[in-house]
Amino acid sequence: MIELYLFLVFMIVAAIIATEIKDLLAAVISLGAVGFSVAIMFILVQAPDLAIVQIVVEVLTIVIFVAVIFRTTHIDETIGKKLAGSHIFSIVTFSFFALLFIIAIINALHEIPAFGNATMRVASEYIRLGLPGAGGANLVADVILDFRALDTLGEATVLFTSVIGVAALIRSVGRTK
Amino acid sequence: MKGMSLIVRTITTVMIGFIFVYGIYIILHGHLTPGGGFAGGVIVAGAFILRILAFGSEPGGEKKSEIRASIFESVGALLFIGIALAGMVVAGTFFLNFLPKGIAFNLYSAGIIPFCNIAIGIKVGAGLFSIFLALAAVKYVVKD
Secondary structure, three states: OHHHHHHHHHHHHHHHHHHHOOEHHHHHHHHHHHHHHHHHHHHHOOOHHHHHHHHHHHHHHHHHHHHHHHHOOOEOOOOOOOOOHHHHHHHHHHHHHHHHHHHHHHHHHOOOOOOOOOOOOOHHHHHHHHHHHHOOOOHHHHHHHHHOHHHHHHHHHHHHHHHHHHHHHOOOOOOOO | OOOOOHHHHHHHHHHHHHHHHHHHHHHHOOOOOOOOHHHHHHHHHHHHHHHHHHHOOOOOHHHHHHHHHHHHHHHHHHHHHHHHHHHHHHHOOOOOOOOOOOOOOOOOOOOOHHHHHHHHHHHHHHHHHHHHHHHHOOOOOOOO
16 A cells, blocks of 8 residues: 555656656656556556556557657757746636645545445446356456447547547648648 | 667567567457457557657658558447447347357357457557557648
8 A cells, every 4th residue: 555655656756857857858758657657556456457558558658759759859948937927827727726626526535435445336246247247257358348348339439539530630631731 | 751770670670570469469368368459459559660660661651551550440440330230130239248158268258358359459559550650641841
């Protein structure tokens, strides 16, 4: 349990470094530290499926970021400049709403069960029926592709839509103006 | 897009086959071990992306590969929906696991789950690769 908190502190520090550092390559490396910490936390709470997905997606994201940085620029010129008046107004507004959100979250946190003691009304049925009902030895595959396959179809549709969106946004045809 | 140095290209030549086979393994064993169609598809896409980054591609080559990847992505999506509709044809339920379950822990078990994993693997791998190609093929046209 204590190692989860250590990783959490490490992730917060790495995320702050990623937003504040001037060298973009160092910022990408800090972002990778956050992502791989998430993967290690998934392994610590015994979720290897999620850990594998997190690792490969993180590697792919970092590769794309590094490829873009090598082709454009290393230096983030917006960091270290003085804030304009409108910026200060938006920061104050954001802080106010963030405070409201945090108060609401703290009140809501009293309602949910403690860490590691989920109520599991539906999930216990999935665990009981997984191997006899769906036949797969990997319970996660049973859940996402048999019991909740419609959710997976929606997820696949999201990816399909995003690919179409990227292809439509940055195609070279029709960009002559 | 330009390629990388001789060291990177040599290492890529050695490693790319293993990465590709590992991605296929993760997809095919998705119902037995951790992993599945999504993770394996991303690994397969990573093998293709590594090849493009290390060896580069001839001008205009990204466009052709992107069209091919889009075709594969659509085939994966249609395969997934086709499996779902096949359940509807057999017994009237969307996403029914209509194939025999087989013996647990065998490669040929769990009915439609391995086929769904293969479809998702094709879809995710081709989709992420075509996103990468679309990003790599952007022409930086600066007008002033």
